[in-house]
Amino acid sequence: MAKEKDEIAPVSETMIQSLIYTVRGQQVMLDSDLAMLYQVETRRLNESVKRNIGRFPESFCFQMTKEEYSSLKSQIATSNNEGRGGRRKLPYCFTEPGIAMLSAVLHSDTAVNVSVRIMNTFVEMRRFISNNALLFEKISNVELKQLEFQKETDARFDKVFDYISDHAETEQKIFYDGQIYDAFSLIASLIQKAKKNLSLIDGYVDIKTLNLLAKKKKGVDVTVFTHPKTTLSPTDIGNFNRQYPNLTVKGTTLFHDRFLVIDDTDVYHIGASIKDAGTKCFGITLIQDKQISSDLIKRLKNIK
Structure with a gap:
């Protein structure tokens, strides 16, 4: 039996989580990743945004700077576009409300269904962070103490090495x-x-x-x-x-x-x-x- 035109391919929550990045202190997804999930070309997705630019303020969508893109690429092994010859333009980032707005302007059942899954993933990630906030705080405190201990240890070693330099030899x-x-x-x-x-x-x-x-x-x-x-x-x-x-x-x-x-x-x-x-x-x-x-x-x- 043939697939309907907009039938959605299986998209797991784990896969979506792997495509969510932090840019400018916000959780965002890239235009190329969203286009892949929505089963459209990246060019078409961005054209739809430009035709409805009034619906996408900067809190919904913004274009990355060269520095931000370079930093992001250094954090991930490969981008989704790099395996297909790379991209000429800097990617656009979509925040959670921006992704919700995308499903409305793309006029696609696939976009709507995938957006729902993405929204659920964002909610689950926030819930996980909220439920484990105390744990994260403890981890941060432990890391801070480790850094302080390391600095004190380095200072002690520096004193020892200085003494050796001045006296022993x-x-x-x-x-x-x-x-x-x-x-x-x-x-x-x-x-x-x-x-x-x-x-x-x-x-x-x-x-x-x-x-x-x-x-x-x-x-x-x-x-x-x-x-x-x-x-x-x-x-x-x-x-x-x-x-x-x-x-x-x-x-x-x-x-x-x-x-x-x-x-x-x-x-x-x-x-x-x-x-x-x-x-x-x-x-x-x-x-x-x-x-x-x-x-x-x-x-x-x-x-x-």
Whole structure:
């Protein structure tokens, strides 16, 4: 027995639900999906709307923007039109009252019957959301707590990584002859750690030393304790201060070894003059005993 012209093909509620999207905070269906359900061409459906445009205010029907369409396509695997060569125009979205109005302007029993099923699906979806509102709220609260926990955890990890970056890899290091770049890189990184001041104890300083000290952060004061007969001239010191203030050079013969003091807190023992770092085997060690560090810093404060 032949089908009547407008006999409806089976349309399940699940299928309809899969074609309902959220755009501009509203539940809508696309013109191409509705045309497929109504068994008409998308072009004909939109022409019917244009002929009755007074019945379709923006709260009933609106055309998507490029951004909205791109966002929607990224949420679904494929659109109904993409398998047939895509579409040239941006789709129109129909809200629930707009879909009800469509059945009136299409003059089709199929449109009327399908619209009834669509309306029932919208009602069931609203009922489901209403009945499970408390559950959704609990889920949202759990997700929010998870996000807050994640942020706190990330912050803790950041602190740990920062500490490791500032301390662990530079507590003790030995460089062998020829590791000039590695040695200079580590010393430069130590110099850049200073936030307020640097003190360098080194009996043999020259322009190479100043080149390394120039790696310091802006606003960090530098004091160099070196042999009174240093090769640095007043001109060298003046030129440095014009670009990287403030540098003070003090002559002393109290020290044999080399030390680098960062922010009057961390003291590093350096086995060679930093200008010669990497030319021979030497070591750099962070002094762990705070009393020893404190005594050295006090001694420096008393040098005029």
